Amino acid sequence: MKYPISVELTKQSRLAEVDFDNLIFGRVMSDHMFVADYIDGEWTDCRILPYGPMPMSPAIMGLHYGQAIFEGMKANKSTKTGEPILFRPELHVERLNRSAKRLAMPEIPAEIFLEGVHRLVDLDRDFIPQSEGSALYLRPHMFATDAYLGVRASDTYRFVIMSCPVGPYYPKPVKIKVAEKYVRAFPGGVGFAKAAGNYAATLAPALEAKEQGFDQILWLDGKEFKYLQECGTMNIFVVIDGKVITPPTTDAILAGITRDSLIHLLKDKGFEVEERNISIQEVIEAHQAGKLDEMFGSGTAAVISHISDFSYKGKNFELSPIQGRKVGPMAKKLIQDYKVDAVEDTFNWLLPVRTTNKELSK
Ligand SMILES: Cc1ncc(COP(=O)(O)O)c(C=O)c1O
Numbered sequence: 073m074k075y076p077i078s079v080e081l082t083k084q085s086r087l088a089e090v091d092f093d094n095l096i097f098g099r100v101m102s103d104h105m106f107v108a109d110y111i112d113g114e115w116t117d118c119r120i121l122p123y124g125p126m127p128m129s130p131a132i133m134g135l136h137y138g139q140a141i142f143e144g145m146k147a148n149k150s151t152k153t154g155e156p157i158l159f160r161p162e163l164h165v166e167r168l169n170r171s172a173k174r175l176a177m178p179e180i181p182a183e184i185f186l187e188g189v190h191r192l193v194d195l196d197r198d199f200i201p202q203s204e205g206s207a208l209y210l211r212p213h214m215f216a217t218d219a220y221l222g223v224r225a226s227d228t229y230r231f232v233i234m235s236c237p238v239g240p241y242y243p244k245p246v247k248i249k250v251a252e253k254y255v256r257a258f259p260g261g262v263g264f265a266k267a268a269g270n271y272a273a274t275l276a277p278a279l280e281a282k283e284q285g286f287d288q289i290l291w292l293d294g295k296e297f298k299y300l301q302e303c304g305t306m307n308i309f310v311v312i313d314g315k316v317i318t319p320p321t322t323d324a325i326l327a328g329i330t331r332d333s334l335i336h337l338l339k340d341k342g343f344e345v346e347e348r349n350i351s352i353q354e355v356i357e358a359h360q361a362g363k364l365d366e367m368f369g370s371g372t373a374a375v376i377s378h379i380s381d382f383s384y385k386g387k388n389f390e391l392s393p394i395q396g397r398k399v400g401p402m403a404k405k406l407i408q409d410y411k412v413d414a415v416e417d418t419f420n421w422l423l424p425v426r427t428t429n430k431e432l433s434k
Pocket residue numbers: 144302304305306307326327328329330331370371372373
C-alpha cells in the first residue's frame with residue numbers, strides 16, 4: 073500500500089454514553105478519527121487515533137485566511153447483510169478535491185480518503201444507528217497548518233475524518249425566507265466549493281431570519297437577484313404542475329450528491345425532471361395560479377426537507393400540507409431506502425465497508 077495507516081485504539085470507548093434514541097446532530101463523536109498530514113509536497117503519516125483534541129498553533133493559516141474545506145457523507149447498515157455500507161463515496165472525494173483546487177490546497181489522493189473512511193467506519197461500526205432516518209455522519213475535512221501570518225497559500229495541511237451518529241437534521245417541515253439583502257455566492261466565486269467560509273458568511277443572515285421566525289434562507293443568484301440557488305445546506309427542488317424543477321449546478325451552487333441521486337431516482341420512477349434556472353417570480357406566479365405543488369430541499373444531512381411556506385418581500389406563501397404531496401415524501405423514501413440497501417442497487421451506488429480492522433478491534 074502506498075499510504076500505510078497506523079492504528080491506535082481508544083482505551084475507553086464512549087459507545088455506552090450514546091443515547092441512540094435522542095441523537096442530536098453533530099454533538100457526539102465516535103471513538104476514533106483518521107488523520108493525515110501534507111508536508112514537503114506529500115501526504116504522509118496516515119493514522120487512526122482515539123478521537124480527541126489536537127494541539128495546534130493559534131497562527132495556523134486555516135484559522136486566519138480560511139483555507140478550510142470539508143465533506144459530509146453517511147454510512148448506514150445494510151438491511152440485507154447488517155454490514156456497514158457507503159453511498160457514492162467517490163463523489164465526495166471528487167467534490168473535496170474540486171474545493172481543494174479552488175482554495176489553492178493540495179488534492180487528497182482517493183486512496184487515502186477512501187481507505188480512511190473504510191477503516192474508520194469498520195472500527196466504529198457499533199456507532200451506526202439503525203432507526204429510520206439515522207446514520208453515522210462522516211466529516212472528512214482539510215485545513216491549512218502553516219503557522220504563519222502572511223497571506224499566501226499554506227505549504228502544509230492536515231486531513232481529518234471524524235464521525236458521529238445522527239438522527240434527522242430537520243425533524244419537521246421548514247419555513248423559509250427568500251434572501252432579500254444578502255447573497256451566498258456569485259459567478260466566479262467559491263459557491264460551488266464546500267469551503268468553511270461559505271458557511272460563516274450565511275450565519276448572520278440566518279440568525280436574522282431566525283429572529284423573524286424562519287428556519288432557513290433560500291438564496292437567490294448574486295448577479296440578478298432573481299434565480300433560486302439553494303436553501304441553507306440543501307439544494308432546492310420545486311414541483312410545478314407535476315414537473316420537478318431544480319436549478320442547474322453552476323460555480324455558485326454546491327453540486328449536491330443527494331440532488332444528483334434524486335434526479336436519477338425520480339426520472340427512473342417516470343417523473344419529468346428539469347434542471348434549469350427558475351426565478352422567484354415564476355415560483356410566485358405558479359403559487360398564485362394554484363400550480364405550485366411542492367417545494368423541498370435535499371442534502372446528506374437533511375435528506376429531504378419539506379418546505380411548509382416561503383416568504384418574499386414581507387409576503388408569506390403557504391404550500392399544501394405534506395399529506396397531499398406526491399413527489400417529496402416519495403423522494404424521501406426512495407433515497408432513504410436506497411441508502412440502507414432496502415431496494416435494488418440499480419445504479420451501483422452502494423459500497424460495502426471493508427472489514428480490515430475486524431481482528432484489531434476485538
Ligand atoms: C450549501 C449546501 N448545498 C447543498 C448541500 C447538499 O449536498 P449533498 O447532497 O451532497 O449533501 C449541502 C450539504 O452538503 C450544502 O452544504
